[in-house]
Amino acid sequence: MSTTTDLVDAPAADPVHAGPAAEPRRSRMLLLQLLCFVGVVVLWELVSLLGLVSASALPSPFETAAxxxxxxxxxxxxxxxxxxxxxxxxGLLAAAVIGVPLGLVTGTYVAAEESSRLLVDFLRSFPVIALLPVFLLVLGSTPSMKQTVVFIACVFPVFLQAQYGARSVPPMIAETVRAYRIPRLLRFRRVILPSATPSIMTGLRLAATTSVLVAIGVEILTTLPGIGHEVTQQQQSGNSDAAFAYIFTAGILGYGINRASMYLETSLMRWRPPAHPS
Structure with a gap:
């Protein structure tokens, strides 16, 4: 009879790789995405040429690119x-260091999850930007204040995803672990953590994009240096093309971080079978 450790350590089936038929579909999708992007740029240029919006508020895409x-x-x-x-x-690293362990603990132990549920629901209901004046009074307009705001915005997605992942252990495996009285440390390392890892990676990916957006938002509302502060400064100086160039930079950062996070998640989760095999 195989033990629980054997069951957990057994390698997962190799993912079902998409065949050659998937290549035309991927090419069509990329083409549609490119056409959508070009369409937005063309519409932007038409609005600028027709003067529907003041040039001081909306420069042409070519001026912005230059x-x-x-x-x-x-x-x-x-x-x-x-x-x-x-x-x-x-801020993201601090959210990961605190949110992941707390989420795993509260997701593993029902008493911990139930006792903290009210507090978590109460705290995560506050819009983090609405708390900005409080942090300005307590911490001042400092990088530490910005990092704190980013931490608060990111910690709850990471925490909740880790908690959900810890609760996602299949009932059959959980019952087998209890029946064999597997030690807690071994159960955590071989059962809970592998089951929670996909959800943890999803939480970190969402938080990574959020961290940049919140940091830029704080910079816009304060005097702290960064992309957001440059957007405000350039707009107030009448350099709308420079302001849009910084906005474009923020979009590139968000997209790049999201793609990098997805690539990292895929690389680390190769052992996981596909959710919907073809």
Missing amino acids: RFGTLLADGGYWSAVGETLRDAVV
Whole structure:
């Protein structure tokens, strides 16, 4: 008779790889995405040419692209990007260090989850930007304040996903573990953590994008340096093309972080069979 450890350690079946028939579909999808992007740029250019929106508020896409190319050679541009990324990463790491263990503990033990449910639901109902004046009074307009706001915005998605993952152990495996009286540490390492890892990775991926957006939002509302502060400064100075170039930079960062997170998740989860095998 095989033990629980044998059951858990057994390698998962290899994912079902998409055949050659999936290539045309992927190519069509990429083409549609490209056409959608080009369509938005064309519409943007038409609005600019027809003067439907003031040029001081909405520059043409070509002016924005030209200014973006100029900014790439400016050290101040890279300094602003670095400020935003640094505080976003610090807040995200703090959220992961605190949110993942707490989520695993409350997801594993029913008493811990039930006793903390009211507090968690109460705290995560606050819009984090609405708490910004409080943090400004307590911490001042400092990078630590921005990192704290990012942490609060990211910790609950990470916490809840880790908690959900810890509760996702199949009932049959959970009953087998109890029947064999597997030690807690071994149960956590061989049963709970593998089951929770997909949900944890999803929470981290969502939080990674949120961290950059919140950091930029804080910079817009305060005097802290970063992409958001540059958007405000350039807009107030009448350099709308530079402001849109920084907004475009924020979009590139968000997209890049999301794609990198998805790639990392896929690489780390190769052992996991596909959810809907063909």
